[in-house]
Amino acid sequence: MQTKVENNKAWFLVLPVFLIVAFSAIIPLMTVVNYSVQDIFDPYTRYFVGTEWFKQVMLDSRLHEALLRQFLYSFTILAIEVPLGICVALMMPTKGRGASLSLILVAIPLLIPWNVVGTIWQIFGRADIGLFGAFMSGIGVDYNYASDPTDAWLTVVLMDVWHWTPLVALLCYSGLRAIPEVYYQAARIDQASRWAVFRYIQLPKLTNVLIIGVLLRFMDSFMIYTEPFVLTGGGPGSSTTFLSQSLVQQAIGQFDLGPAAAFSLVYFLIILLVCWVFYTTIMNMQKDK
Amino acid sequence: MASITLNALAHTYTDNPTKPEDYAIREMTHVWEQGGAFALLGPSGCGKSTLLNIISGLLEPSDGEVLFDGKRVNELKPEERNIAQVFQFPVVYDTMTVFDNLAFPLRNIGVPEYKVKSKVYEVAEILELSDQLTRKAKGLSADQKQKVSMGRGLVRDDVSAILFDEPLTVIDPQLKWKLRRKLKQIHEQFNITMVYVTHDQLEASTFADKIAVMYNGQIVQFGTPRELFENPAHTFVGYFIGSPGMNFFDAELKSQGDQKAALMFGDHEISVSDAMLTRLHAMGADKVTMGIRPEFVHVWDGKNNDAFPVDVDYVEDLGTYKILSFLFNGQVMKARLSEDQKVPSGQIYVSFPEQWTKVYVDDYLIDIADQAAVNDTVEETDHAN
Numbered sequence: 161m162q163t164k165v166e167n168n169k170a171w172f173l174v175l176p177v178f179l180i181v182a183f184s185a186i187i188p189l190m191t192v193v194n195y196s197v198q199d200i201f202d203p204y205t206r207y208f209v210g211t212e213w214f215k216q217v218m219l220d221s222r223l224h225e226a227l228l229r230q231f232l233y234s235f236t237i238l239a240i241e242v243p244l245g246i247c248v249a250l251m252m253p254t255k256g257r258g259a260s261l262s263l264i265l266v267a268i269p270l271l272i273p274w275n276v277v278g279t280i281w282q283i284f285g286r287a288d289i290g291l292f293g294a295f296m297s298g299i300g301v302d303y304n305y306a307s308d309p310t311d312a313w314l315t316v317v318l319m320d321v322w323h324w325t326p327l328v329a330l331l332c333y334s335g336l337r338a339i340p341e342v343y344y345q346a347a348r349i350d351q352a353s354r355w356a357v358f359r360y361i362q363l364p365k366l367t368n369v370l371i372i373g374v375l376l377r378f379m380d381s382f383m384i385y386t387e388p389f390v391l392t393g394g395g396p397g398s399s400t401t402f403l404s405q406s407l408v409q410q411a412i413g414q415f416d417l418g419p420a421a422a423f424s425l426v427y428f429l430i431i432l433l434v435c436w437v438f439y440t441t442i443m444n445m446q447k448d449k
Numbered sequence: 450m451a452s453i454t455l456n457a458l459a460h461t462y463t464d465n466p467t468k469p470e471d472y473a474i475r476e477m478t479h480v481w482e483q484g485g486a487f488a489l490l491g492p493s494g495c496g497k498s499t500l501l502n503i504i505s506g507l508l509e510p511s512d513g514e515v516l517f518d519g520k521r522v523n524e525l526k527p528e529e530r531n532i533a534q535v536f537q538f539p540v541v542y543d544t545m546t547v548f549d550n551l552a553f554p555l556r557n558i559g560v561p562e563y564k565v566k567s568k569v570y571e572v573a574e575i576l577e578l579s580d581q582l583t584r585k586a587k588g589l590s591a592d593q594k595q596k597v598s599m600g601r602g603l604v605r606d607d608v609s610a611i612l613f614d615e616p617l618t619v620i621d622p623q624l625k626w627k628l629r630r631k632l633k634q635i636h637e638q639f640n641i642t643m644v645y646v647t648h649d650q651l652e653a654s655t656f657a658d659k660i661a662v663m664y665n666g667q668i669v670q671f672g673t674p675r676e677l678f679e680n681p682a683h684t685f686v687g688y689f690i691g692s693p694g695m696n697f698f699d700a701e702l703k704s705q706g707d708q709k710a711a712l713m714f715g716d717h718e719i720s721v722s723d724a725m726l727t728r729l730h731a732m733g734a735d736k737v738t739m740g741i742r743p744e745f746v747h748v749w750d751g752k753n754n755d756a757f758p759v760d761v762d763y764v765e766d767l768g769t770y771k772i773l774s775f776l777f778n779g780q781v782m783k784a785r786l787s788e789d790q791k792v793p794s795g796q797i798y799v800s801f802p803e804q805w806t807k808v809y810v811d812d813y814l815i816d817i818a819d820q821a822a823v824n825d826t827v828e829e830t831d832h833a834n
Contacts, residue, residue, distance in 0.1 A: 345507050346540040350554040350601055351528040360553070364544040 195421035213422035223423065225398070226406045227430075233402060234381045237320045241377060242370065244321065245328025250362075252333055263333075266326045274323075278390025281319040285391075305392060309399035312392050316400050319387055324380070328373045335369035336362060371442055375435055382431055403427055451517040451609040451642060452483040453504060458513035460499055466511075473499045475666040476512065481610075481644060483518075486636045488653035489646045491663035492689070497646045500663070501612050504644065505534045517609055533602025534612040538619060539594035541586040547573070548582040551600045558605075572603045575635065592624045596631075603635065610642040617652065629656055650690050662686045678742070679805075684812045687740045693772060695740040695807075696782040702726070702735040712737065712808070715778040717757055720803050724817045729808070738809040745805035746784035748773065749798040750791065756798035764792050775799065 196213055200206040217223060252262045272280070285305050287293035296303035305315040339361065347357045385404040388394065394401035401409075407427065411420035460474040469475055473496045481487055489497050502508040504515060506527035515522050522530055542550050551569045560568075573579045576596045581589065586597060595616055602611045613632075617625045633656060636643050647653050653660050654674035661671045662685070669683035670676075674690075681687035687695030700719055704710040710726055711718045719739060729737065749756050762774040762781060771786040775797065784799060786792070808815045 340538070342536045342538060343540055345502075345527070345534070346536060346598065346601075348507065348527040349505060349532065349534050351557045352553070353557065356553075356557060360542045360545060364542070 192421045192424050195417050196425055199418050209418065213418045214426070216419050217423045217426060220419075222398070223403075223406060226401055226403050229399075229401070230382060230403045233317070233384070234378055236317055237324070237381050238374060238377055240317070240321050241325045241328050242374060245325050245373065246332050246366070246370075248325065248329040249332035249336055250358075252329070254337070263330070266329055266333075269323050269326050270330075272323070274386035275390050277319060277323050278387040281315060281322075281387070282391050285315050307396055309396055312396060312400050316388050316391060319391065320381065320384070323387070324377060328370075328377065331369040331373045332366055335366045339365045367442070367446065371439070375438065378434065378438070379431055382434075452519075453481040453610060453642065453644075454514075454516040454519070455479045455500075455504075456514040456516060458503065458510050458515065460496075460503060460508065460510045460512070469666075472666050474503070474510070477668055479661070479668055479671070481642055483642055484640045485659060486633070486643045486657050487645065488657035488660045489644060489663055490648065490650060490653040490660050490689075492648055495663045496666040497648075497663050498614055501534070501614050501644065501646050504610070505532050505612055506530045507534075531605065531607060531609050532612060533605070533608050533610075534614065535595070535599050535602060535616045537615045539591060539598050541589065541594045541597050543585070543587040545586055546582065547578055547584055547586055547589070547597055550586050550597050551578075551582075551604055554601050555604055568604050568606075572600045575603070575638070576600050576631070592620045592628060595620060595628065599632075599635075603639070608641060610644060613643065613645040615647055616645075617647075625652075632656060650692075662689065664689075680814070680816070681740070681807065682814045682816075684738060684740065684809050687742070687807070691742060691744075693743055693783050695742050696746070697738055697740045697809075698778075698780055698782070700737055700739045702729050702737065712739065714739070717778065719801060719806060721806060721808060722803060722817060725808060725815065728815060728817060729810075732810065732815075734810045737815075738812070740807045740809060741801050741805055743772065743783040743785045745802060746782070747800045747802060748784050748786060748790070748793065749800065750793075751798070753798045753800070756800040758796050759799055761794050761797055 197208060197210060198206045199209050199212075248266065252266070253259045269277075284290045284292045285303075287297045287304060293303060293305075302308075303311050305311045343361050343365075344357065347361055352360070383404055384402055385408070388400045388402060389405060392400045394405050404427075407420060407423055410416050410423060456478055457476055458474060458478070459472055459476040461472045463471045466472055489500065491497050499508065503510045506515075506522070506525060506529075509523065517530065527534075542553060545553065548569055551572060552565045555565045555568060569582075570579070573582055576599065578593065578596055578600065581593065586594065589597065599611075599616070602608060617628060620628060629652065632643070632645075635641075645653070645656050647656075657674075659671060659673055660677055661668045662677060662683070663669070664683065664685040670681065670686045672680075672682075677686055677690045681690065681695065684695075684697060687697065698714055700712045700714045702710055703713045710730060712721055712726070712729075713719070729735075747756070757777060759775040759777040759782075762776055764786070765772040765774070769788055771788075771790075771792065773784045773786050773793065774781055775784065776782075777799070
């Protein structure tokens with residue numbers, strides 16, 4: 161009988177994955193970590209500053225405001241896009257030519273590049289040449305997203321709802337299609353109302369796609385940069401300046417790489433934390449008693 | 450509780466039906482009496498589920514009427530017909546507890562909560578679900594889920610009928626038997642009309658008092674399991690019921706000179722009653738199909754001049770009995786041998802008792818004993834009434 165040769169050659173099989181992960185995630189992230197704990201002037205002149213940058217970032221009141229705005233924004237668009245997406249999905253036809261047509265129509269906003277979306281709404285919202293702006297002034301509303309913070313907010317939110325509700329709708333649509341017909345038949349026989357069908361059949365079966373939808377929309381909206389940057393440039397004042405915009409201002413505008421790196425890490429951890437809390441809560445809610 | 454009448458009912462899934470094959474349900478008139486336990490037995494695709502969905506109102510028939518206690522219900526939606534239906538795959542409302550699941554049909558029609566409670570406890574007791582009431586329905590096993598969906602049908606007091614669409618398909622074999630007994634028990638206790646769709650003859654005969662055998666969109670026979678076995682009204686019933694199914698062979702009505710006519714299978718005369726011969730003669734049917742159940746084929750131990758000499762093909766031992774396959778006139782037929790019968794080989798002698806030799810013209814039984822044509826299910830039902 162041959163004895164089994166023991167060696168560690170199998171580790172070589174893991175090497176490609178290790179290298180890919182290292183180059184795609186760990187090394188870039190480590191660069192950021194490197195910057196966040198040092199004050200770097202040039203490759204030969206750098207000082208270790210410990211948690212200095214983190215303290216500075218944590219105490220920066222401008223960033224506090226941006227963080228608040230960011231949460232407010234993310235929750236606002238989630239509160240609108242999720243119910244709206246479900247409604248759209250419920251109303252979409254399920255068979256025939258109408259089904260494919262509605263799928264295409266709904267998917268269109270998702271195909272437009274972000275900076276184009278920003279440009280579209282920048283023009284769309286202008287009172288002089290834009291349809292939406294002209295309509296608003298036409299019905300007597302003094303609407304100007306460039307000078308009024310409320311109008312700017314409204315436009316940014318509206319733009320995101322227009323751009324991303326289709327994603328939620330498409331996810332829900334696929335979830336709804338996956339419900340076997342027999343559930344609806346059973347519900348009819350149990351004399352369930354339309355609302356009961358939604359509440360006890362459709363919504364529970366949509367939970368999984370909605371988790372994905374909410375996580376995606378939260379992460380994306382929490383990192384939003386391009387559209388408000390094109391539309392309002394963060395203004396008027398700093399009323400639509402969100403976290404990523406503050407970060408870019410700090411890193412590229414002022415070239416404060418140390419604080420910007422510290423800020424990036426905190427930013428990253430916030431997103432991770434919120435997603436984790438959300439996911440765990442939902443999973444616990446679903447557990448059998 | 451109600452009797453269910455199908456009056457000249459037909460259903461098609463195509464827009465412009467031209468030939469009988471376009472119909473999933475061919476025109477039929479049939480009555481399920483109040484309080485009976487019925488089975489609807491047939492192969493996949495014969496229209497059983499379509500028929501069931503028409504009764505419950507999930508499908509609207511293309512032609513004819515559905516009557517509950519003589520009242521037309523075609524226009525009523527399933528929710529208005531007050532029937533319960535249990536589907537092949539258990540349907541439970543995942544996020545609700547077992548209690549809420551059972552309470553769901555009652556709450557939907559606004560029954561006061563104290564009544565809901567007592568009714569749910571009562572039904573849970575019968576279905577042996579009492580200790581599961583606070584659990585989420587999602588975590589239940591398949592048979593428990595199926596009990597829950599059954600229970601949702603039982604909680605309503607005035608339910609007209611309970612329809613079962615192959616409810617035991619996904620249940621483990623040993624639990625199937627238990628659940629079927631439970632069904633039977635519930636039927637005895639509540640005296641509700643129950644229609645049970647299945648493709649399993651054993652399931653049908655243990656559950657139902659009367660079985661409707663369905664074939665190609667038609668009910669070809671409606672009778673007790675015994676009637677289906679002893680007197681199949683259609684060749685399909687003979688073939689489908691019994692294990693193995695009936696032996697069939699084609700015979701010709703021949704008159705030899707001035708002798709009286711006889712039914713000939715090749716060179717062998719198969720004896721039937723004179724009344725039968727007269728009848729066949731009157732019908733002008735000279736080509737018929739004859740059938741005999743393997744159980745009724747008589748296998749002689751020795752040579753017998755009145756019996757047919759046949760060649761043994763092989764013998765299958767199925768434990769308590771054996772199935773003998775033999776070649777008769779070049780055709781394979783089967784006979785059932787009891788345990789103590791000796792295993793024959795080579796050439797043997799078999800005979801077909803007249804009483805159990807059935808004659809079919811165009812697949813339908815020619816019944817001499819009962820002059821009423823059995824192929825007409827209307828009359829069959831009237832007869833039963």
